[in-house]
Amino acid sequence: MTELLQARNEISPFNSKKGKEMPRSNSANSQQGASAALRILEPARKKLATVETQRIIECLDECIRRQELSSVLLLIVMPNDERLEQFSLGLGVEILTAIKSHRTLCRLLDEAFINPNEERLKALQVEVSNSCKNILRMFRENPSAATSIRNELVGEYAKLAGKPLKDALEMIKKLNEIRAMMLERLLTTPTEEKDRGRYLRQVTEREKNNATIIDKLQSQLDAAIDDKEQEMGKRNETIRRLKNDLHQIEQFSEEHIRRTKTEADKQQSADIRSCESKQSKMQTEIDQLRDRLNRMVQEDRETEQSLRKRKFKIETEVENWISKYDQDMGEKQDEYEQIDEVYTEEKKQLSELEEKFKVLEEEYDKIMEERRIAREEKEAKELELAHMMKAAITIQAFFRAYKVRKSLKSKAKKGGKGKGGKGKKKKK
Numbered sequence: 001m002t003e004l005l006q007a008r009n010e011i012s013p014f015n016s017k018k019g020k021e022m023p024r025s026n027s028a029n030s031q032q033g034a035s036a037a038l039r040i041l042e043p044a045r046k047k048l049a050t051v052e053t054q055r056i057i058e059c060l061d062e063c064i065r066r067q068e069l070s071s072v073l074l075l076i077v078m079p080n081d082e083r084l085e086q087f088s089l090g091l092g093v094e095i096l097t098a099i100k101s102h103r104t105l106c107r108l109l110d111e112a113f114i115n116p117n118e119e120r121l122k123a124l125q126v127e128v129s130n131s132c133k134n135i136l137r138m139f140r141e142n143p144s145a146a147t148s149i150r151n152e153l154v155g156e157y158a159k160l161a162g163k164p165l166k167d168a169l170e171m172i173k174k175l176n177e178i179r180a181m182m183l184e185r186l187l188t189t190p191t192e193e194k195d196r197g198r199y200l201r202q203v204t205e206r207e208k209n210n211a212t213i214i215d216k217l218q219s220q221l222d223a224a225i226d227d228k229e230q231e232m233g234k235r236n237e238t239i240r241r242l243k244n245d246l247h248q249i250e251q252f253s254e255e256h257i258r259r260t261k262t263e264a265d266k267q268q269s270a271d272i273r274s275c276e277s278k279q280s281k282m283q284t285e286i287d288q289l290r291d292r293l294n295r296m297v298q299e300d301r302e303t304e305q306s307l308r309k310r311k312f313k314i315e316t317e318v319e320n321w322i323s324k325y326d327q328d329m330g331e332k333q334d335e336y337e338q339i340d341e342v343y344t345e346e347k348k349q350l351s352e353l354e355e356k357f358k359v360l361e362e363e364y365d366k367i368m369e370e371r372r373i374a375r376e377e378k379e380a381k382e383l384e385l386a387h388m389m390k391a392a393i394t395i396q397a398f399f400r401a402y403k404v405r406k407s408l409k410s411k412a413k414k415g416g417k418g419k420g421g422k423g424k425k426k427k428k
Helices: 002-010 022-041 051-076 083-091 093-114 118-141 143-159 165-187 190-427
Strands: none
Touching: 051 118, 051 165, 083 093, 093 118, 118 143
8 A cells, every 4th residue: 555655656756847856745745645544444443342243352362372272282292391290280180190191192193103093093083182172171270270381381482493383383373363354354344344445446546547647657758868868969069069169268268367367366455455344344243243142142041041930830730730630540440440349249149139030030930820720720610610500590490481381381271170160060
């Protein structure tokens, strides 16, 4: 990007009449343009705003830490390396035993590569991988041991060129580069990505236009150089002729120079006398100006002294304000740390209450489900009882109606028989 801006700025001297004065301004413009271009290409945010992006960077950091720890393990598990005993106290018995076991597996794996046996080789590779994972897990549970080993062996990384750790160190370097690129990508918003793409397209277009202008100006420059060479040839011929004429003039001008020198000496004497009178007059003026200068210097010193006192007073006030600001900020920081501690504790209590609430909520849901089932069973029984009661009432109503009809029929039959007997008696 800087080269493009410099190429663009280098075009302007050909279009200017002041070719000797332009390069400095062009250099300044180039530097300003380059810094502006870099500011445009850099992300506006300096910190990750979301939890997801922070987790991504944390994953990369964890990967780098594990790779560094694996590199250190490669260094201390070498069969002929006696450094393992130096860290026996810091590592602990469990990690030390696991590393020794891993060293044995590595030695067996090297022997298996010498006398290859496919099944045996695969089994040893799986065991070595599991052993390495187990050791890394132990170091993760014991960060102090990992830190002590990494700090002790970091000075030896510069001596490992040509050893097995060369590839591991290269991997760490690549992972750091990936982390830097990923961080820049995560800090860049979609809007910034679009602006960057648009800016790069504009730069590419300007570069094409500048290339066209450069080609055109280069052709003009070539033509101007040709014209200049022709002009220089003509001038060289003119200079040669003028030198010959000058040599002749020098021969004829010696007498004229002697006469001119005599006249000049006379004029010089007259000028010296005139200059002496002017010098005395100017010396008087200089003395007057010097007195005036001394008075002004004295006044300026007094003014400077008063300004220095004022400056000292202002600086003292500024230092007092700074001290007060630092004190206030310290108090605010302490207050913030106290509030943060209270917040952390309350957040921890909230998490515990939420876990308890989840258990109670499950129990509550279970109890409510049992109550719902019991309520539904009760409602079903009540509904069935209501249906039975309604059926019983209906049957009783039908039965009563049946008895009433039956009693009415029996009464009707009895009434009919009585009336018939009485009629027969009257006829007789």
